[in-house]
Amino acid sequence: MNKLYQKMYSKKLFTLDNCLKIIKDKQVCLNTLTRLVNKGLLKRLRNSIYHIVPLDDPDFEPEPLHIATLLRKDASISINSSLQAQGLFYDKTIYLYSKHSAKIRINDITYRILKNRHNSGIKKHELKTSYGIYEISITDNERTLIDCIRTRSIKLEELVKIFRNPKIEIDIGKIINYLEKYRKPILYNKTGLVLDACKNFLRLQDDDLGKIRQKLSKKIFYAREKGLTLIRPKYKYYGKWNMMINEDLYDMIVPKTTLSSSRM
Known part of the structure; x- marks a missing residue:
């Protein structure tokens, strides 16, 4: 069996740079990779990213989040995908931060590489796959929450769930720090609303939420969702966070006793 194939077999997913540590001559290395691809022993995902095709599992596909980390050397899994890395969400679009933006399609997965606005809120995380455990970079929970709200990639109702x-x-100090970096007034309202709806689960105190509330502007914001809908949603005013929110979210977060008394 080919030496390169044997060395890379346990890694399953690898780059040209990994291979050059085994075969120093770049052209010889590329020729070897091409030969293995033609034999059906490897599959080329991108120009410099390959994966093993195991003899006992010809339909093998690497974990999309693992692939994402190899698309850019400075890649950090972000937004929805940070939640996905923790087993809290699933989507066929993988988001990652890097110095340069791009959109890449591999198999049936779309990889959206977004330009990183600041380097705060990145942490190491162990990604468990069927073929091993890998250390990857993801955004922390505080930045992930704010980024999901900022990009409107997940509905507020879903974020609450x-x-x-x-x-x-959740570290409320980090929340305030990231909100200040983005400088978007509506993020204070939306973030405060979500955290307030989850405070008992996240063990947050009223004083914690008060630190966000004191930053609210006097303007009333609409919590509009991304994309077009056939039926225009109905909005209700939620005074606690000075926002107009859709009925489904309102019914979800406003205590039933409050709802009952308001209808009397």
């Missing part, structure tokens, strides 16, 4: 999880920890 996700963050009503006692395993998630």
